[in-house]
Amino acid sequence: AKYRPTPEQLLDLMMAVSVSRDRDAFAQIFHYYAPRVKSYIRSLKVEEKSAEDIAQEVLLTVWRCADQYDPQKSALSTWIFTIARNKRIDVARREKRPEIDLNDPALVPEGPASPDRAYDAAQVALRVRAAIDTLPQEQATLLRSSFFEEKSHSELADELLMPLGTVKSRLRLAITKLRSALEDMNQ
Amino acid sequence: MTSHHPDESLLQAYAIGNLGEPLALLVATHTALCPLCRNAVRDLESIAGTLLDDLSPTALSEDSLSSVLAQLDGRETAAASEASSPVAEGADTILPQPLRGYLGRRLSDLPWRQRGVVADVALFPDRKDFTTRLLRIRKGCRVPLHRHEGLELTLVLSGAFSDSQGHYLRGDIAVANSSVVHQPVADDDEDCICLAVTDAPVYLAGPIGRLLNFAFKY
Ligand SMILES: [Zn+2]
Ligand SMILES: [Zn+2]
Structure with a gap:
């Protein structure tokens, strides 16, 4: 299994x-x-x-x-x-989720500085996975709790006895690392 | 290009579905105007998808698959696909989706309530946890001085305004909390239209404002 x-x-x-x-x-x-x-x-x-x-x-x-x-x-x-x-x-x-419409003419299109990247689905999955595997244990744990336990950053801080600033900066570090693994996808 | 973005914890909460509908509407509408945050949300969703993959499975009841397979039989009702609502002739292109869909009509046809230099339209009027309004501040005018008990997020849709913390253009989000005594001023050239979401009642803080507190709630 x-x-x-x-x-x-x-x-x-x-x-x-x-x-x-x-x-x-x-x-x-x-x-x-x-x-x-x-x-x-x-x-x-x-x-x-x-x-x-x-x-x-x-x-x-x-x-x-x-x-x-x-x-x-x-x-x-x-x-x-x-x-x-x-x-x-x-x-x-009992709520709806408000979502953008990518075909909306009122949507502000990407500029050269921030292109809407094309995704290759399988590639993205592999890259994110590889990047998660390189995170220090503590960051990976924090990342999981912040995504899946419906806890705000301040609740996580209380629970982990960490200052809120530390929780935020560690999460930011983790997410930045994961996002930068995606950045160079289409270059 | 937008320069005042939502806090990253707000973007994350939006990506994973943890924001109440009014705040989610504000963040989503920002991402329609801000390709940077749009990409950020998409990346956060990709991360969430990968983390979903990593979760250890929880056993299902034995007949789970067979009961789902049984429901695949029969005529398939086409799932209500999120048909993109076309922009009606003469619609306000300053209003991106999803906000346009929530308002359901043109800006000029909304039931504006004029209160001094500010006009507003209430959204989600039945919600107790947030006050959500579309605001129109008359050009060159100053909103009465007020303080927020809770947090207020204001997304500029057209025109611009300034307060003690910055100058906000279309797509920008201004954040005011209880430590800020707030007095936004619209730019001179056009009325400023914003979506404002506040998570607690707002009190006027200036001397005149205190007097006006019965009639005004900004
Ligand atoms: Zn942004
Ligand atoms: Zn305010």
Whole structure:
């Protein structure tokens, strides 16, 4: 059960779902992601039963909206994360998530100083993973808690008995490192 | 180019879905006007996706997959895709999405309430945790001196204003907290339109303001 598909394998499975409506491929995606989505939702203090319901709904959305997944825009894990995030906002808070529209003519386009980067999904996933693996343990732990436990930076500071400034600067360091791993992608 | 960006903890909270809807609306609208923060949010989402991959799995109930597979049968209802709302003829291009969709009509057709030099429109009127307003400050005019009990974030949509902390142009976010006695002044050339989200009641702090506190709440 240590099987971990590579980003390329997951992408192939997803393409099979999207193009050929392949149920076996979907089952494999389900096996991999549903238990992780459940962990994510559980980490937000959602109780067991409804975390499982949300995980199921997320995977159903993956099937139903498969043709909306664009590997040029995001890694599969990222896309599934955003579905799970939005589903939880919907279920737990009864709110909508305000989102930009990339085709909106009122959107201020990228300038030469800050281009909207094109993404190669599998590449991005590999780069972020590699960069996370090089983080010092403490930064990696802080990063995980700050993303998945719905704690504000000041709550994390209280919990870790660290000054808020230290929490913020360590997180900033970690995120800057991860982001710079993505910076040079298209050069 | 925008020079006053949201704090990175706000961007992160937006990326992972931890902001209440009014604040999320303000941050999202900023990212429509600021490619830098747009890229930052996208990177943060990529990081979140990778961290999701790393989570240790939680076991599902035994029939979980079969119950989901069973629901794949039958006619597939096309999921409500987020159709991008077209910009209607004559729409205000100063209002990017998602704000335009939340307002639902042209700026000039909104139910502005004129209060002195400032006009406002309330958004999310039923929420107790935030006060959310679209503000229009008359050009060259000064908003009555006031203090914020909580934090106020103001996103400039058109025109510009200054306060003791800076000069804010379209796309910029000004932050005022309880330590700031706040007196924004709109630039002379045009009215300044902003989206302001405040997380607690706002009191007027000047002597006249104190008198006006019944009628005005800026
Ligand atoms: Zn910005
Ligand atoms: Zn103010």
